[in-house]
Amino acid sequence: MALPKLAHTPAAHDKLRALGILALNGMFDEMDAVGVLRQAATDVLPGDLAIVSSFGADSAVLLHLVAQVDPSLPVYFLETGKHFAETLDYVETLKKHLGLINVHAIHPNAADVQRFDPNGDLWETDPDSCCHIRKTEPLEPITEQYGGWVTGRKRFQTKERGVLPHFELTSDDRIKVNPLAYFNDADVNQYKIDHGLPEHPLFAKGYKSIGCAPCTSVVAEGEDPRAGRWRGLNKKECGIHFDFNGAIASPMTAATRHTLWKDGAFIADPFHEWADDSDPATASYKHVPLAVFLANRDTFLANPHPLGLLVVPGDRIEDVEADLGRFASIAIKFPAFSDGRGYSTARLLSERFNYSGEIRAVGDVLQDQIPLMRRCGINALVVTHEPTRAALLENRLPEVAIFYQPVGTTEVPVGTRPFLRRVS
Numbered sequence: 314m315a316l317p318k319l320a321h322t323p324a325a326h327d328k329l330r331a332l333g334i335l336a337l338n339g340m341f342d343e344m345d346a347v348g349v350l351r352q353a354a355t356d357v358l359p360g361d362l363a364i365v366s367s368f369g370a371d372s373a374v375l376l377h378l379v380a381q382v383d384p385s386l387p388v389y390f391l392e393t394g395k396h397f398a399e400t401l402d403y404v405e406t407l408k409k410h411l412g413l414i415n416v417h418a419i420h421p422n423a424a425d426v427q428r429f430d431p432n433g434d435l436w437e438t439d440p441d442s443c444c445h446i447r448k449t450e451p452l453e454p455i456t457e458q459y460g461g462w463v464t465g466r467k468r469f470q471t472k473e474r475g476v477l478p479h480f481e482l483t484s485d486d487r488i489k490v491n492p493l494a495y496f497n498d499a500d501v502n503q504y505k506i507d508h509g510l511p512e513h514p515l516f517a518k519g520y521k522s523i524g525c526a527p528c529t530s531v532v533a534e535g536e537d538p539r540a541g542r543w544r545g546l547n548k549k550e551c552g553i554h555f556d557f558n559g560a561i562a563s564p565m566t567a568a569t570r571h572t573l574w575k576d577g578a579f580i581a582d583p584f585h586e587w588a589d590d591s592d593p594a595t596a597s598y599k600h601v602p603l604a605v606f607l608a609n610r611d612t613f614l615a616n617p618h619p620l621g622l623l624v625v626p627g628d629r630i631e632d633v634e635a636d637l638g639r640f641a642s643i644a645i646k647f648p649a650f651s652d653g654r655g656y657s658t659a660r661l662l663s664e665r666f667n668y669s670g671e672i673r674a675v676g677d678v679l680q681d682q683i684p685l686m687r688r689c690g691i692n693a694l695v696v697t698h699e700p701t702r703a704a705l706l707e708n709r710l711p712e713v714a715i716f717y718q719p720v721g722t723t724e725v726p727v728g729t730r731p732f733l734r735r736v737s
């Protein structure tokens with residue numbers, strides 16, 4: 314799908330500047346969705362309006378409005394490279410069904426993906442950055458070409474969207490149009506039925522809000538439809554809606570300092586602590602205490618979401634040997650007092666059980682412990698101690714003394730003198 318060549322139209326919203334966005338909302342507040350879109354496309358921003366669609370569970374409604382107003386309006390689909398195959402099929406289904414003739418896929422910059430997400434798992438460790446390179450960055454040059462763009466967002470979807478108006482003024486003086494702002498869940502479903510719109514193939518399987526495959530999960534009956542997006546993370550928006558009218562959607566706590574150190578940087582941590590009221594059947598991205606896992610093993614094994622395991626001194630990692638593959642991350646607690654059991658647990662995981670997932674140290678992680686932690690197979694650290702944080706950032710960790718006991722895979726021959734046990 315080639316992108317259309319657009320001659321940049323000088324901002325066609327002089328009229329808007331005069332009226333002001335508030336007046337605009339006042340004028341069209343009572344108007345129905347198709348009326349809002351028609352006004353935007355024909356009067357407010359003629360020839361200067363684009364539609365951005367995720368081709369998700371509700372997208373057919375907005376695109377049906379587009380088809381009624383003008384099927385040649387440019388529609389952009391963020392092809393992040395992480396969509397369900399069903400979504401890509403659905404793009405073709407809706408194009409054909411609605412007669413849309415100006416649909417374009419926007420792809421992330423290949424060099425950015427290669428550089429920042431070579432393994433395709435950035436969504437897991439740093440979803441903000443993943444959304445940034447796969448959505449925000451590719452969309453920017455597109456929206457820059459238009460005086461405004463249309464979204465399918467609705468007030469009912471999240472608390473942050475609860476005050477969403479029909480028209481928003483963006484920080485760069487563009488207009489975002491939200492014709493469905495006042496639709497609720499029932500309105501959306503009724504609209505789809507009334508107009509015989511094709512359903513997203515995953516909707517019937519319990520996916521009520523559909524984005525990229527790794528960040529979308531099934532929603533339980535009665536659950537918030539968007540609860541399945543970035544489940545378990547403090548993330549509700551992908552970033553493309555942040556820059557505009559901060560009162561409606563503000564960025565997730567971007568300013569929050571990350572404490573997870575992995576692969577040479579502090580990154581966003583997708584995992585959260587297990588709480589007393591966490592549900593073994595639905596928990597996601599939690600480190601489950603080993604004892605809790607053993608007490609609810611069958612339920613956890615049936616739980617489809619990513620989980621981690623928390624091991625504290627005294628836990629026997631051998632007790633969950635058969636289930637280690639279930640965990641994307643294993644957190645080993647290092648208490649404030651000197652306790653070497655965490656190192657032994659890490660060695661068992663990495664050397665005897667060949668566990669290849671994330672092994673992280675949590676608790677009281679101090680800089681002089683880190684070299685030995687690494688040698689024991691720990692590949693991630695949760696660091697809250699300021700001097701340790703600075704030491705990591707400035708790459709000044711102490712050397713491990715050569716007389717530490719070796720941790721290689723080769724057993725030291727019986728009788729070897731301690732001073733010959735050099736660390737390889």
Ligand code: SF4
Nearest residue numbers: 436440443444525528
């Ligand atoms: S929704 Fe998930 S996979 Fe898609 S861009 Fe954002 S973090 Fe990446």
